[in-house]
Structures are given as structure tokens and as C-alpha cells.
Amino acid sequence: MKKLLNYGNEFVKQSDWRDLALVKLCLCAVGMMWGMALPRKAHKPAAFISVAVFVCTYIPLMLKLFRIMDNDK
Structure with a gap:
């Protein structure tokens, strides 16, 4: 691994x-x-999980980007 x-x-x-x-x-x-x-009944939980993963990954990435942009000034 x-x-x-x-x-x-x-x-x-x-x-x-x-x-x-x-x-x-x-x-x-x-x-x-x-x-x-996925079966139709599993679409809502899958959508919820995917949105949660997106938000949990997007926020740290954007914070890092803003930190890099701020240090560039």
C-alpha cells in the first residue's frame, strides 16, 4: 500500500x-x-452523499487556493 x-x-x-x-x-x-x-430508490441518498463529499472537498481546496493567492500579493 x-x-x-x-x-x-x-x-x-x-x-x-x-x-x-x-x-x-x-x-x-x-x-x-x-x-x-443505482436503483431509483437509492438516488436521493447517493445524491446527498455526493453533495456532502463535494462540499467537504471543495471548501479546503478553495481555502488553499485563496491562501496561495493571498501570499502572492
């Missing part, structure tokens, strides 16, 4: 913004395909 994490770290070090954007788009597409495969 540690070796896989090291591979991931090295991938990120060697990537630029375009590579990371492609990873995010790929993960988004997989999530959408998974969501379409």
Missing part, C-alpha cells in the same frame, strides 16, 4: 494542471456512471 501511495505522490509531482484536470474529469465520469446504475 505504501508503494502505491508513493507512486501517487510521484505522479502528482510530475503532473501539471491539465493532467490533474483529466483525473478529476475521469473520476466525475465514473461517479456519474455509478450513479446511473
